[in-house]
Amino acid sequence: MAVDLIYKYFPTLTDEQKEQFAKLQELYQDWNQKINVVSRKDIDELYLRHVLHSLAIAKVQQFNPGTTVLDVGTGGGFPGIPLAILFPETHFTLVDAIGKKIKVVEEVVEGLGITNVTAKNMRVEELKEQFDFIVSRAVAAMPTFVHWVKGKVKKNSVHERRNGILYLKGGDLTEELMDYKTVEIIDLPDFYEEEFFDTKKVVYLPMKFKG
Numbered sequence: 271m272a273v274d275l276i277y278k279y280f281p282t283l284t285d286e287q288k289e290q291f292a293k294l295q296e297l298y299q300d301w302n303q304k305i306n307v308v309s310r311k312d313i314d315e316l317y318l319r320h321v322l323h324s325l326a327i328a329k330v331q332q333f334n335p336g337t338t339v340l341d342v343g344t345g346g347g348f349p350g351i352p353l354a355i356l357f358p359e360t361h362f363t364l365v366d367a368i369g370k371k372i373k374v375v376e377e378v379v380e381g382l383g384i385t386n387v388t389a390k391n392m393r394v395e396e397l398k399e400q401f402d403f404i405v406s407r408a409v410a411a412m413p414t415f416v417h418w419v420k421g422k423v424k425k426n427s428v429h430e431r432r433n434g435i436l437y438l439k440g441g442d443l444t445e446e447l448m449d450y451k452t453v454e455i456i457d458l459p460d461f462y463e464e465e466f467f468d469t470k471k472v473v474y475l476p477m478k479f480k481g
């Protein structure tokens with residue numbers, strides 16, 4: 271079963287987490303028939319392309335209990351939902367500008383029975399709260415993204431790594447990240463052996479604060 275891929279890379283999951291990950295296939299298959307949020311090919315490879323990819327953020331940063339994470343442009347819930355299963359004591363806010371995508375997120379969250387996710391249908395620019403970390407995948411180029419989220423990161427870090435952005439990206443980022451001196455790029459083949467991850471990375475950008 272494809273969910274074994276998740277168990278292989280995350281061998282210390284509780285039985286409840288294992289069940290929740292296993293349930294994702296059915297939940298997304300059902301909801302995708304009603305509201306198309308994930309492409310057909312991607313549904314067939316849900317665990318590789320969406321779930322394991324989302325969890326790469328956890329290989330870079332473990333979130334402590336009580337911390338807060340914002341997922342910008344979550345679509346059908348990636349990377350937010352797999353991370354919320356993995357870190358049940360961290361609160362995740364998942365935001366998307368498109369209402370039908372947030373409807374799928376709400377249904378999947380309900381189907382899983384997890385209580386650490388808040389889903390919001392809005393543009394992130396309008397969000398007023400602050401978070402420890404901001405995660406995302408496939409939403410906007412870094413300069414636009416930074417512009418949207420600056421002011422939304424809490425100043426006081428509670429992890430060793432300073433609060434900031436953890437962004438799943440792919441390909442050559444030289445030009446896109448040229449202006450960010452403090453950026454750290456972590457290659458996913460450092461953790462995952464599947465070819466799908468060959469050019470994929472987590473981009474970590476610590477947030478700067480004035481003064």
Ligand SMILES: C[S@@+](CC[C@H](N)C(=O)[O-])C[C@H]1O[C@@H](n2cnc3c(N)ncnc32)[C@H](O)[C@@H]1O
Nearest residue numbers: 343344345348366367368392393394407408409
């Ligand atoms: C290509 S999809 C990626 C979805 C998901 N992150 C994933 O990787 O599967 C980009 C999503 O970002 C959302 N989005 C784009 N700009 C946004 C903004 N300013 N605020 C909130 N959502 C936004 C879109 O509605 C869309 O659902």
